[in-house]
Amino acid sequence: xxxxxxxxxxxxxxxxxxxxxxxxxxxxxxxxxxxxxxxxxxxxxxxxxxxxxxxxxxxxxxxxxxxxxxxxxxxxxxxxxxxxxxxxxxxxxxxxxxxxxxxxxxxxxxxxxxxxxxxxxxxxxxxxxxxxxxxxxxxxxxxxxxxxxxxxxxxxxxxxxxxxxxxxxxxxxxxxxxxxxxxxxxxxxxxxxxxxxxxxxxxxxxxxxxxxxxxxxxxxxxxxxxxxxxxxxxxxxxxxxxxxxxxxxxxxxxxxxxxxxxxxxxxxxxxxxxxxxxxxxxxxxxxxxxxxxxxxxxxxxxxx
Amino acid sequence: xxxxxxxxxxxxxxxxxxxxxxxxxxxxxxxxxxxxxxxxxxxxxxxxxxxxxxxxxxxxxxxxxxxxxxxxxxxxxxxxxxxxxxxxxxxxxxxxxxxxxxxxxxxxxxxxxxxxxxxxxxxxxxxxxxxxxxxxxxxxxxxxxxxxxxxxxxxxxxxxxxxxxxxxxxxxxxxxxxxxxxxxxxxxxxxxxxxxxxxxxxxxxxxxxxxxxxxxxxxxxxxxxxxxxxxxxxxxxxxxxxxxxxxxxxxxxxxx
Numbered sequence: 044x045x046x047x048x049x050x051x052x053x054x055x056x057x058x059x060x061x062x063x064x065x066x067x068x069x070x071x072x073x074x075x076x077x078x079x080x081x082x083x084x085x086x087x088x089x090x091x092x093x094x095x096x097x098x099x100x101x102x103x104x105x106x107x108x109x110x111x112x113x114x115x116x117x118x119x120x121x122x123x124x125x126x127x128x129x130x131x132x133x134x135x136x137x138x139x140x141x142x143x144x145x146x147x148x149x150x151x152x153x154x155x156x157x158x159x160x161x162x163x164x165x166x167x168x169x170x171x172x173x174x175x176x177x178x179x180x181x182x183x184x185x186x187x188x189x190x191x192x193x194x195x196x197x198x199x200x201x202x203x204x205x206x207x208x209x210x211x212x213x214x215x216x217x218x219x220x221x222x223x224x225x226x227x228x229x230x231x232x233x234x235x236x237x238x239x240x241x242x243x244x245x246x247x248x249x250x251x252x253x254x255x256x257x258x259x260x261x262x263x264x265x266x267x268x269x270x271x272x273x274x275x276x277x278x279x280x281x282x283x284x285x286x287x288x289x290x291x292x293x294x295x296x297x298x299x300x301x302x303x304x305x306x307x308x309x310x311x312x313x314x315x316x317x318x319x320x321x322x323x324x325x326x327x328x329x330x331x332x333x334x335x336x337x338x339x340x341x342x343x344x345x346x347x
Numbered sequence: 348x349x350x351x352x353x354x355x356x357x358x359x360x361x362x363x364x365x366x367x368x369x370x371x372x373x374x375x376x377x378x379x380x381x382x383x384x385x386x387x388x389x390x391x392x393x394x395x396x397x398x399x400x401x402x403x404x405x406x407x408x409x410x411x412x413x414x415x416x417x418x419x420x421x422x423x424x425x426x427x428x429x430x431x432x433x434x435x436x437x438x439x440x441x442x443x444x445x446x447x448x449x450x451x452x453x454x455x456x457x458x459x460x461x462x463x464x465x466x467x468x469x470x471x472x473x474x475x476x477x478x479x480x481x482x483x484x485x486x487x488x489x490x491x492x493x494x495x496x497x498x499x500x501x502x503x504x505x506x507x508x509x510x511x512x513x514x515x516x517x518x519x520x521x522x523x524x525x526x527x528x529x530x531x532x533x534x535x536x537x538x539x540x541x542x543x544x545x546x547x548x549x550x551x552x553x554x555x556x557x558x559x560x561x562x563x564x565x566x567x568x569x570x571x572x573x574x575x576x577x578x579x580x581x582x583x584x585x586x587x588x589x590x591x592x593x594x595x596x597x598x599x600x601x602x603x
Contacts, residue, residue: 094441094603097441097444097445098444098445098602099441099444099445099601099602099603100600100601100602101600101601118447119447119448119449120447122445122446122447123447125445127445129441129445129603130441131438132438133437133438133439133441133442134437134439134442135361135433135437135439136436136437137363137364137365138360138361138363138364142360142363145360146357146360146361147357147446149353149354149356149357149360150353150354150357150446150447150448151446151447152353190442
């Protein structure tokens with residue numbers, strides 16, 4: 044059965060007015076009910092992609108499908124089901140949190156009771172008559188998330204939502220998003236360059252670099268793909284003896300920064316290597332897989 | 348229509364506590380307050396003036412003197428620019444443009460808020476004129492003005508002033524939608540207003556769209572020689588600027 048995507052782009056391209064390409068052939072595929080992490084360094088093209096998806100930038104090339112329909116002809120119907128927060132928080136500084144939500148409540152025509160509910164969700168119930176301009180960045184970020192959630196969207200598009208949050212705030216937002224995804228089935232697209240943060244909440248990953256999508260798939264697929272080409276790191280007290288052992292066992296390794304690295308051998312070979320090194324009187328300080336966390340995978344992808 | 352009403356309500360809420368909303372209130376009561384103070388200072392003349400057969404027309408004329416030439420055009424320039432700039436200042440165009448609203452509805456709702464604020468300004472100004480006409484008398488025990496309030500004349504003139512400031516509102520709206528920097532629309536508005544004052548006696552001055560509030564005030568004066576259909580010109584410019592503003596707004600490649 045063909046997988047249904049809540050958000051799909053086909054060969055999406057974009058150029059600045061000076062002709063420089065910002066995006067090349069981006070084919071995003073965001074499955075329904077997934078938490079899709081859109082990863083990339085600053086300037087990689089994440090925000091441009093999301094702005095195109097939401098119609099904030101005029102589409103130049105390719106196709107955008109939301110809820111299975113072309114976005115251009117169904118803009119209003121699609122936006123009715125999307126909650127979005129792009130880049131820095133968009134708030135009316137002279138209004139309170141409740142008034143900011145009221146501005147949107149009038150447009151969406153959703154029940155007023157939702158205002159108190161979403162403020163509660165993001166922990167801003169007690170802000171009273173305080174104007175949004177006087178909020179901390181973290182509070183502004185949380186109010187923006189509340190505004191994106193007000194009309195109970197099916198798809199939440201959040202561009203760097205944890206920017207400016209303290210570690211506790213990050214955890215709170217992560218738990219809130221995961222609960223929205225699990226309890227309410229909301230599909231979430233979350234862009235970030237904070238890779239450690241993303242790793243803890245996403246089911247799917249898209250990695251963008253210099254305007255090109257380097258990888259797209261589930262988090263497990265990404266880790267599997269990279270572990271197939273993974274490496275083993277070895278740290279001992281004796282470089283010379285270790286080199287001899289590695290040669291004798293016919294293992295190709297490189298020495299850099301005080302450590303040996305080599306293509307990941309079979310499990311039995313790892314055990315044999317450890318045994319041989321200890322038997323040769325080498326003190327074994329470290330024998331570990333290198334570069335299997337998302338951070339390392341990401342860095343490896345964008346630098347190779 | 349429902350979408351427009353919802354959008355208008357949303358836009359109306361945004362002006363709450365904004366500088367533009369304060370400007371409307373302060374601007375509307377400024378001249379009546381000055382006139383009230385002047386009457387209190389010269390309270391000896393109150394009794395005689397309250398018996399005049401054209402008491403309200405004279406008060407109307409003196410109230411509109413500074414309003415028509417200075418405060419109304421400048422107020423229209425500032426209010427139009429401030430309301431539109433709320434989105435730039437708060438970085439909220441991207442929020443507004445990701446709500447399920449037609450661009451035409453957003454455009455018209457914003458413009459309607461400015462127009463309703465101008466009506467609000469005129470109503471408050473009329474209340475101010477009335478209070479400046481009766482309060483000093485009440486304070487010094489002078490009887491209520493003998494002449495009945497010429498309601499039809501006031502309403503007609505209010506309508507003419509409202510129409511006369513429409514080109515200013517539309518052009519300021521057009522410029523404010525295009526420029527992120529608040530100083531650009533205000534600067535252009537001020538230059539055009541200064542130009543409009545300078546060309547009042549020029550035979551072709553009526554082609555400058557910022558002159559109509561002044562011309563409406565001067566039309567009954569003995570030296571007024573500009574015979575032109577002021578309301579037609581004002582409405583023509585308003586339509587031209589509004590349509591141009593909408594086309595330019597739609598053509599923006601970046602909507603936030």
